[in-house]
Amino acid sequence: MQLTLEFGGGLELLCESKKIHSVNVELQDGSDKLTMKDLLSWVRANLIKERPEMFMKEDTVRPGVLVLVNDCDWELSGQLETTIEEKDVVVFISTLHGG
């Protein structure tokens, strides 16, 4: 599944200072859909190169990290249960850096 992932608000520093990643995420065996929960563990395993605790806490994003799926707040689409589809754009922004 082709997806565009964007990291901002300082999170890009955790993935080699690259903000936009065009990625191909394979569905897990026996699964017919990809949820945000699956995507987060994929991101953690494949893109986050340092300090994963800045990005995740337990099985979800760290409080203070905003997530948008196709420019829509994931709090409106079921957070971890949000289903991700081909060509979706998922944005992660940290609010935790100084202002």
Next chain:
Amino acid sequence: MEEADGKAKKAGGRLCCICNQRRAALKRPKTLEQICRECFYEVFEEEIHQVIVDNQLFRRGERIAIGASGGKDSTVLAYVLSELNRRHNYGLDLFLLSVDEGITGYRDDSLETVKRNEIQYGLPLKVVSYKDLYGWTMDEIVKMIGLKNNCTFCGVFRRQALDRGAALLKVDKVATGHNADDIAETVLLNILRGDIARLSRCTSITTGEDGPIPRCKPFKYTYEKEIVMYAYFKRLDYFSTECIYSPNAYRGFAREFIKDLERIRPRAILDIIKSGENFRISTTTKMPEQGICERCGYISSQKWCKACVLLEGLNRGLPKLGIGRSRGFNKDRKGRKENNGTSIESKQCGTLDF
């Protein structure tokens, strides 16, 4: 992103609960309303306008400096204030005021952002540097004192630098980007430190009215989430890197605690601010008396202001001077209020050394 907009499936095609026409784009932490981007811009900006009007933050004809770090809060503040100034005809002269602490790889980059903001928003920029004001950059200070207590120097110096920059610009007031999350965090920290003087001050929307240049916080009731969403949707240009010298320990915990609370019950942030506002200080608590520094003339509750004490230490090669606990319980009543000088309102600092 046009392609993304076409996909309504994610929110189940849920419509904005204000206009009932467009697809909802975010959930407001303050009200839990689901609203579209356009309605969000409107309620976000108008709420800030209401705060400005209700609290009489500005008066027509005033010169206002926006404390600009290049980060999200001050960038959104500069954008929204110039917009509201035009829309509602406040009649303000707005300026950007930045402090250059002299931190290579951090402040030099964020200052570039502020310089772009100067052009983007058409607001004149003034930069005051630690080097010019104090003769020391933070890089030099850290070289001398190491990574302990450096945030104390930086916090004390920044507070004064903003005032001195404001005096140079001849402004009537400084507006800072402190948001609701920051203030809730500061309320908690002041309780944890038992700092009653700061606890009562930190929730005030305007402070320092008795001093030379008052400061105000138009974002006092604005959630950090909404500031970041606003900056993202509007594609505002801001800088987001943690200060390279900030170990971010104690404040970091308070910050995380607030964010955890927010996830369970977003109202918690406004409620903590409310609690802070409602604390009453018993009449037996002695508050510090404000005087003037004998050396530089800056406001101070001691003979010398904190910046002069710290500078004296640096210049004499005794950087520990003025650092640490000056809380004498009986002997030095005034020192007790002065605490260890960390400016609790300067949010870039991570540590609050006890």
